[in-house]
Amino acid sequence: MTPVEILASLFPSGHSVSAEGDLLFGQGTLPGGTVVHVVGATARAPIGIDQAIRLSGAVLEIARSDDATPILFLVDSASQRMSRRDELLGLSEYLAHLAKSLLVAEARGHRTIGLLYGGSAAGAFIATALACGTLVALPGAHPEVMDLASMARVTKLPIDVLEAKAKTTPVFAPGLDNLVSVGGIAAVWNADESLADQLQALLARPRDGDDRAALGEKRGGRPKSARIAGEVAAAAQA
């Protein structure tokens, strides 16, 4: 789906979301009357310091208000922008700041929902979609942490060997199913049904902590994470 289609399905009565370069800002009202803030990173564009600071600025502005309006983050990005300038100026701080903005907004009562409808990768994925309280995806989304070609270079394994290994485990290869298996994506929405309904249903369920490791365990993609984290936390509090 395109952002236009997504927004139309989410906000049938209209919205004020507009593009600023490859970024989106604005808001819409769900059929039930709930106002939702929208930010977005679109068009498979890389996220550099200039994009990150603009996005965090918008999120912090929303977070200031005490009205607990949800924030919907539409994501179709590349990885973080790979350039000398971005690293020179401290891209890690900008991406971390964006993630912190989303997390603090959430702590102040704003639900944060990531909607991954295209690609996203590496640091950009972490600072946007994965920093939301709930991450859902649309069919056809194609997140990747590392592409197989790069992985082949580093592991010195041929791509076909990697592809064969990828069939036995979701833990390293790109793709929506794999990210669902490790618990990174809570649910894949149905593109043929009203996105507004699906978002309203999601917002109606209270969010209860970070359940990604539990999901990863249940779905078989991350067999040890939930248990190990639990054991360490218990040992520290013993």
Place this chain on the structure above:
Amino acid sequence: MEILHFDIAAPTPAGGTRAMALVGVVASGNLEVLVERSDTPDRCAIEISTAAHGFRDLWDAVVADFVGRRAAGGLRIAINDGGARPDTVSLRLAQGVRMIEEPEA
């Protein structure tokens, strides 16, 4: 991974009271050696996990030399090998014994 097991007579029992010692790191040309206590003071059990296949003879020689030189009795040793040279293996084994024999803080 190739897994090798050795369980051999060790004339000198290890001293000290520490339950465990860990030396080294799994990196190229390096290895980690985890030393723990067993309840057989006259034997030393060693388990090696290595990606370099086909060097059992060499490990045999290194392990025999180690048990002959160091107080290895009553120890249970687990090794994760990153392709270390025999001299590095010897050094880490010796460091492991020294560490488990150190007085507890």
Place this chain on the structure above:
Amino acid sequence: MRQWNTRKALREERIAAGAGFATGKLVHPETLVDFLEAVLRAGDRVCLEGDNQKQADVLAKGLAAMDPARIHDLHMVQSGVVLPEHLDVFDSGIAKRLDFSYSGPQSARIAKMLFGGKIELGAIHTYLELFARYFVDLTPQVALIAAVSADRHGNLYTGPNTEDTPTVVEATSFGSGLVIAQVGEIVDTLPRVDIPGDQVHFVLDAGKPFYVEPLFTRDPAAMTETQILTAMLAIKGLYQPYGVRRLNHGIGFNTAAIELLLPTYGEKLGLKGKICTHWALNPHPTLIPAIEAGWVEQVHCFGSEVGMEDYLAARPDIFFTGPDGSLRSNRAFSQTAGLYACDMFIGSTLQIDLAGHSSTITANRIAGFGGAPNMGSDARGRRHPSAPWLQAGAEADPDTAAPLRRGRKLVVQIGETFGEGNAPLFVEKLGALELAEKLNLDLAPIMVYADDTTHIVTEEGIANLLLCRTADEREQAIRGVAGFTEIGRGRDKAMVERLRERKIIQRPEDLGIDPLDANRNMLAARSIKDLMLASGGLYRPPSRFRNW
């Protein structure tokens, strides 16, 4: 009537042919290839200057770009086969025959070309030996050399990297050959004159400095505990008992570790002033802490080292420097110093056999020798006594009356029992022998012959071959320090123990060294940055060695 000046006449012809591409002595850079084709003749004996460090790289490129239909079958007589162009000329047929010393970075390709018959090999020499032949039967007809700068008369400034240049020019120019120099710039006044202009016939302004390889920089951060252990063994088991003051070190990590242990471990042993005071050595950055701590009285250098220039200029009491302040290195003289005036050579190798022969040549790599066979050999012409030389001589030959007994240079091979890629240091049969068989050579390319080798140091201990009286003892002494290699595991354990009682083999514990004490905190510098700081900021390491 015989003409007695045909060589000079030929040189005049070459100069006249080259003049069309030059203004005075200055070659027009854009016509370099035409110029070279004009002054060279097919079959010429050519010295293209380049050793393990500096390279006449622009002239090498020009040479490789010539038309092999015009200039072919050259006989290259050069110290180093280092740049790709050095071998390209053989691929294209411009050159045919090769006499050389060193081929580090090209060792795999040169092996392939030798096996493929692309190169007609004269011999692999040690530096001093090849220099000697420049004056006897390998005198170049054309020399292509490199300098820092020239003036309009062709006087050359070679800077700290003088190295082979005076030797090459001496042989070529006074042997009626043609000398062509590439320089980084043309100046009105040189800082100092290293080569007089009347020995130089053409000068090419390359517009940039010649290429130099920082070959002698060993990063202390990469030094292992095992290398430190071998260094401790060498200091306590050899330097101290023999009182070695005049020496040369190889370029490996083990000897670099020795340099870094002098101000710490050496100091603790009370050896300052008693060992390692006079050197024939490239300016190793790892020697900086020892120099700064007052251990070193004098160093003569074969060449310079990238980044060390300002440091060397600031320490003229230690290094040989010109009126301009910069280092004057000279490979031929320093090699002579290493042969005659040093009591010890210690270096690493790739393979040692059961007799004690060593070689850096393996089946697929021909790295050449450089200076090691010269430094690592006993000078039969030596006549001056020194304590280590006499002591080693007495150990080797206790029966001859002292006034008639030759001393012995200490020639020490130091290394770990397993080297890079877990390749064993000790082998039944040297790769050099296999190579000699494959190429039908009269001589296997041995780096240090068994009868020159006096000691072998590994992490397992020191073998003193001077004290061995039979071939069998010698073999077991070598097996006795060969660790877990097949050679080591094949030892006669009882005999090795007997050799240990006679101190032919000394283990770390025999020397009061606990291998577990060998750790990186003992190094006087643990990083390149430490070396830079120890030099007071005078040492400026190349970017590739930095982590700041």
Place this chain on the structure above:
Amino acid sequence: MSDIRQSWYEAGARERIAALVDSGSFAEFVGPERRETSPHLGIFDLPAQFDDGIVVGSATLDGTPILVAAQEGRFMGGAFGEVHGAKLTGLLRAAKALGRDVVIAFDTGGVRLQEANAGEIAIAEIMRAVVEARIAGVRVVGLIGGRAGCYGGGGLIAGCCSTLIVSEQGRISVTGPEVIETNMGVEEFDSRDRALVWRTMGGKHRTLIGGADVFVDDDAAAFRDAARAALAQSARPLSVRSAYPHSFALSEVEGLGSIDGASTSLSTNGGGSIDGASTSLSTNGGGSIGGASTSLSTNGGGSIDGASTAPSTNGSGERPGLDLDTLAAEQARLERRIARFGDAADATDIWQALGIDDPKAVPDMPATAFATLAAQYRESADDAR
């Protein structure tokens, strides 16, 4: 050889923890004897490590209980895999529950390729856990000076910490030099030009632009001192924390905080740095300056005056939990950075713009001299992090 400086860069994870905390106080959680190794490396026939490359546990620092984690940069480049990440997540969740400060010694290339998806989610979980702990008033101090640097997701986690302590060797970045070169070409970034790598990503540059708070020499004792100073400012009584479980209004705790901060820093700095501490208290109420002066004074004297003149954006001697004001200040700080330096082609241009006379000399400066220079010219992050 106890008088020899222990290099932080060279030390392993366990040595770093030993150097950092009170002797004998460290208790490890899910240690190597448990053999909780990566369930995924075997797929690639790669050897596992018993602790999966991270050590986590509790300890005391000058008697104060802390939680501590150290990554082992030599095992798989310190990269985050499933188990590795889960240990840190668990530790941070405990920190929030206990209200106990955390010290993390980073040494990582980012996500572990062989378990990339698990590692990526682990980083997201860790960042959330850091932020939630900080919101609850816990201080999370990051130490960066290892071989692997702090790259990829590690850089993002570091960006969530309350204080970063860095040495010259420490690199903080998202994309590594080799990856930039591979993807964008050698013209964009020559990864073999190590001087370029360090002046773009290294500890000195990060200190100068405010990407790190405290600069220390490559010395384990200096890291310990700096960590101690950073933690000494966070002694917010637990009662205050629980009274305001989420976002503090700054004014409500300001007074209490600064009194608390003053007494703490005076009592722990001791000796020669009291002057520095009292100076900074009088000019800006402590804040991160107290930490800076302590670490500077361990590197040799003469730098305290410089430190005390550094600007502060927060008048409070106490750092509240992470809240909107903190992030608003950080937003302004990061926007200002782009406005000031966005057109710089090289780090040296930025350093020049900061007012440093001879920017080319910065990389070679010894730690003490650099710390003095940095105290005068750096863009301080202060509390805007």
